Amino acid sequence: MKYQEKFGVMASLTWNSNHWKAEPTEEDLAYSKYDYVKDHAEAFECLNFATDILPAEKEGWFIGYSPILKNRLPLAPIQILFLISTDHANGGTRYVVGIYGFPQLKFWFKRNPSLHPYYKKYHSGSFRSKVEDIILLDTYLPITNLSVQKEGFLPEGKQISQQGWNYLHSDNVENLLGYALKLNPNHQGLIRLMQKLQLNVTPLEEEYEEEDVILEKADSLAGIAKLEAQMLNLTPNKKLRVSGYIERGSIATKVKKLTNYTCQICKAFEVEDAKGFKKEGGGYYIEAHHVVPMARQEKGTLSITNILTVCATHHRQFHYGKVRDLEHTTDTFRFDFDGTAIEIQKISIPKKGQ
Incomplete structure (x- = not known):
């Protein structure tokens, strides 16, 4: 052109x-x-x-x-x-x-x-x-x-x-x-x-060939596990691409299934019905929250073990309310949630054969 x-x-x-x-x-x-x-x-x-x-x-x-x-x-x-x-x-x-x-x-x-x-x-x-x-x-x-x-x-x-x-x-x-x-x-x-538009329809030189293959196969638990291992050492620009996939793609859907569409904060507070609300078209509505913001580009922020499933109210509370991180271990998060200490098990991917 x-x-x-x-x-x-x-x-x-x-x-x-x-x-x-x-x-x-x-x-x-x-x-x-x-x-x-x-x-x-x-x-x-x-x-x-x-x-x-x-x-x-x-x-x-x-x-x-x-x-x-x-x-x-x-x-x-x-x-x-x-x-x-x-x-x-x-x-x-x-x-x-x-x-x-x-x-x-x-x-x-x-x-x-x-x-x-x-x-x-x-x-x-x-x-x-x-x-x-x-x-x-x-x-x-x-x-x-x-x-x-x-x-x-x-x-x-x-x-x-x-x-x-x-x-x-x-x-x-x-x-x-x-x-x-x-x-x-x-x-x-x-x-x-x-x-x-009379433009060349050949894509630019592929920079993400390995990650593309992983992403395409990340629609199963085994695929997610492989992606999990690969994500930790990605460069920042590649992390942006993968993080978008996590947020909107099949991974986010599977994470919500793993927690049975429950708000993990409601569950920690022993709310009787911690499940998200029923959508008009069927199924349950729940949101995904990254505990350590992806914008920090730190090791592990793209891992699904950094994701909680939360109701809309508690999601807003994370961003606007009085919530402090107390401790993150390999398996748990501990928060001070408006003056109350709570502990939440991190999401885990079932190992092969489980």
């Missing part, structure tokens, strides 16, 4: 634990950096990637939203919009989570309220694309102010905007998409979009 300035834009969203396909959790709202979201307890971006479950507007358009793009829009037409968000439950790691290809932007696109009840509450958006050009990444792309310069994700000298959005030149877009394809090599929607 011939080099072009202002070819794309990167803008941010409030984190959505339901993958921007349903309303945010209370924790998502509490962690949002946008005043409107906190004041009104609603995030209009919560439907951005619900293209598989919500109807499109006329002619196949699907409307999205970013708090950053509600008042000030790019002056130049753009070919691609990258949406980024900060995962509050993963040490504040920032990710590129999805893409709107060939977007149209204006201050307000109105949704048709007759199409779905959600469209009555979340009635507007600030951009739209055709459904086939909207992509939610299966594996999000971690970014930092260091990596955007090292990998050429932003124009030289630029940092990720906190209160606005970033223009991207065509080389930045190629680098971002190449890296996204490396993390999502079988994502057909991503490949199609790169072809439409």
Whole structure:
């Protein structure tokens, strides 16, 4: 592709634990950096990637939203919009989570309220694309102010905007998409979009070949055990990638199964029903908490023995309440939880043959 300035834009969203396909959790709202979201307890971006479950507007358009793009829009037409968000439950790691290809932007696109009840509450958006050009990444792309310069994700000298959005030149877009394809090599929607943009669809040189093989096989207890052994010595940038997989992938699901969807704090306090609440669609809701934040990049922080399963209330208490670490042993955590000392057994992976 011939080099072009202002070819794309990167803008941010409030984190959505339901993958921007349903309303945010209370924790998502509490962690949002946008005043409107906190004041009104609603995030209009919560439907951005619900293209598989919500109807499109006329002619196949699907409307999205970013708090950053509600008042000030790019002056130049753009070919691609990258949406980024900060995962509050993963040490504040920032990710590129999805893409709107060939977007149209204006201050307000109105949704048709007759199409779905959600469209009555979340009635507007600030951009739209055709459904086939909207992509939610299966594996999000971690970014930092260091990596955007090292990998050429932003124009030289630029940092990720906190209160606005970033223009991207065509080389930045190629680098971002190449890296996204490396993390999502079988994502057909991503490949199609790169072809439409007339970009080379070959991923960048593979840096994570060994880890990729491990991750692909980490959908069994034996796979998790192998991943556990490999994670401890990973470099920081590889840890970011693996940590995202732990937080959202099959590992987190299996950890919750291992604790039978119970809040380990409730259980320590001998609450009669320590299980998470029953979801409308079936199954139980419980959250995963990393005791030592992954952002510290310390040995063992990526291990599943660093994970507790907790209810939403106790998860918020870990972040905002009076909780102190007393002692961590090989098998247990001890906390001072609002003046009460409690001990919790760490999650363990059943050994082969058990």
